[in-house]
Amino acid sequence: MKVIIDEDKCVGAGQCVLAADQVFDQREDDGIVVLLDALPPEEQHSAVEDAAARCPALAIEVLK
Amino acid sequence: MTDTQPTTRPRPDTRTQPTQRTCPFSPPEGYRTLREEAPITPVTFPDGTDGWLVSRHADVRTVLADQRFGANRRPARTDAFAPTGTPVPPPPPGMFIMMDGPEHTRIRRLLTGQFTVRRMRQLAPAVERIVAEHLDAMASAEQPVDLLRDFALPIPSLVICELLGVPYADRADFQRNSGNMLRLDASQEQVQQAHLAMNQHIHELVQAKRAHPTDDILSGLVQDGRLSDEEMAGVGALLLLAGHETTANMIALGTMCLLHHPDQLAALRADASLWDNAVEELLRYLTIIQFGLRRVVREDLELDGHRIEAGTTVLASLTSGNRDADQFTGDPDQLDVQRPYSPHLAFGHGAHQCIGQQLARVEMKAALSALFDRFPSLRLAVPAKEVPMRDDMLIYGVHALPVTW
Numbered sequence: 001m002k003v004i005i006d007e008d009k010c011v012g013a014g015q016c017v018l019a020a021d022q023v024f025d026q027r028e029d030d031g032i033v034v035l036l037d038a039l040p041p042e043e044q045h046s047a048v049e050d051a052a053a054r055c056p057a058l059a060i061e062v063l064k
Numbered sequence: 065m066t067d068t069q070p071t072t073r074p075r076p077d078t079r080t081q082p083t084q085r086t087c088p089f090s091p092p093e094g095y096r097t098l099r100e101e102a103p104i105t106p107v108t109f110p111d112g113t114d115g116w117l118v119s120r121h122a123d124v125r126t127v128l129a130d131q132r133f134g135a136n137r138r139p140a141r142t143d144a145f146a147p148t149g150t151p152v153p154p155p156p157p158g159m160f161i162m163m164d165g166p167e168h169t170r171i172r173r174l175l176t177g178q179f180t181v182r183r184m185r186q187l188a189p190a191v192e193r194i195v196a197e198h199l200d201a202m203a204s205a206e207q208p209v210d211l212l213r214d215f216a217l218p219i220p221s222l223v224i225c226e227l228l229g230v231p232y233a234d235r236a237d238f239q240r241n242s243g244n245m246l247r248l249d250a251s252q253e254q255v256q257q258a259h260l261a262m263n264q265h266i267h268e269l270v271q272a273k274r275a276h277p278t279d280d281i282l283s284g285l286v287q288d289g290r291l292s293d294e295e296m297a298g299v300g301a302l303l304l305l306a307g308h309e310t311t312a313n314m315i316a317l318g319t320m321c322l323l324h325h326p327d328q329l330a331a332l333r334a335d336a337s338l339w340d341n342a343v344e345e346l347l348r349y350l351t352i353i354q355f356g357l358r359r360v361v362r363e364d365l366e367l368d369g370h371r372i373e374a375g376t377t378v379l380a381s382l383t384s385g386n387r388d389a390d391q392f393t394g395d396p397d398q399l400d401v402q403r404p405y406s407p408h409l410a411f412g413h414g415a416h417q418c419i420g421q422q423l424a425r426v427e428m429k430a431a432l433s434a435l436f437d438r439f440p441s442l443r444l445a446v447p448a449k450e451v452p453m454r455d456d457m458l459i460y461g462v463h464a465l466p467v468t469w
């Protein structure tokens with residue numbers, strides 16, 4: 001699994017961090033998503049998919 | 065569906081959205097029929113113009129995430145919910161929830177860093193302390209206690225005042241003003257006056273922060289310098305308003321709802337780790353933004369086979385989408401604190417999704433879990449049907465919640 005984020009789309013709602021805080025964080029100053037791990041391990045996959053589904057701005061893309 | 069349906073439908077219903085509730089915790093029954101029979105249904109707005117009401121989860125998400133549906137109502141020639149022919153004013157300065165595109169992003173990005181998951185988690189101990197203090201006060205008060213006034217309202221109120229840097233002593237003023245702004249039966253003048261008073265108030269605060277900045281959001285915005293004073297006043301008023309009634313009503317209505325579902329409360333008592341999930345489920349189940357969110361179409365488009373012209377108003381019903389059986393596993397009309405997570409719409413969706421949602425989560429969990437811990441025998445002090453419900457307000461909930469223990 002490969003994760004791609006689009007910073008321009010991100011609205012800083014933090015849904016991704018709630019779903020998968022091993023893979024996503026938010027920048028201190030503007031709350032924009034930070035990708036901690038673009039190639040997350042197997043056990044994170046369902047959390048990452050959950051994050052992509054939750055993201056209100058469709059800023060997370062998951063390639064399989 | 066690929067074929068375009070001709071717009072030779074029967075005259076649109078004059079009722080814009082269902083409003084009759086049969087259960088205080090559930091949306092009006094009419095939404096079920098709409099979802100099944102006419103998920104994108106033509107409606108006529110109070111000003112006489114025609115538009116659409118969207119009731120399925122998937123379509124609500126589409127409308128709220130697709131940039132062609134604008135939060136700025138200006139593309140509409142007239143204001144759908146005002147008397148016939150009323151022109152749509154531009155969004156007031158700072159009112160970023162009514163802006164689109166770069167304007168919206170410019171203001172929102174100045175704030176998102178203040179509301180990250182991490183920051184809100186850091187705030188949790190302070191929120192827990194405020195909760196504990198109010199529970200102590202309740203314990204020594206004479207029963208019955210109005211849980212809304214003595215617990216559910218002061219907690220988010222104190223927290224948002226603290227975050228923004230608004231003196232809590234001024235709360236009576238802005239609580240009255242925010243109440244007036246959200247009342248459906250308030251006249252245009254009353255709403256406008258409340259708005260002005262609120263803005264004036266924050267305007268004065270902004271001046272004060274300029275002279276003596278402290279560690280709060282308003283001071284931060286003043287020092288950042290990218291917003292005008294008018295914009296800061298608008299942003300401040302908006303956050304103050306949004307941070308209040310919403311969470312207060314989720315706490316009070318959530319309490320009433322859990323009292324009504326003793327099996328769910330028992331599950332939470334048996335396993336406190338369920339609280340995070342319970343908060344999500346209450347948000348979904350109760351969806352206190354009770355009327356559809358308003359969007360205006362920016363360019364001619366097609367939605368599921370319906371042709372919609374630029375300038376048309378579309379309502380996206382969060383409360384209906386959150387009960388859509390196609391989206392949620394099990395029975396979405398049952399409160400189930402163990403329901404597996406599925407994206408709910410309680411905070412909206414798209415670029416405008418609630419900026420304060422992580423704060424709301426922290427507050428709800430802290431307040432509800434500590435309340436039921438502290439008063440295991442908590443119960444309503446009046447029959448449930450005597451609790452005054454906020455059918456008449458943009459934000460649903462209770463006008464008061466008398467409890468005893």
Ligand code: SF4
Nearest residue numbers: 010011013014016055
């Ligand atoms: S959920 Fe989406 S919009 Fe929210 S912070 Fe993550 S990437 Fe950004």
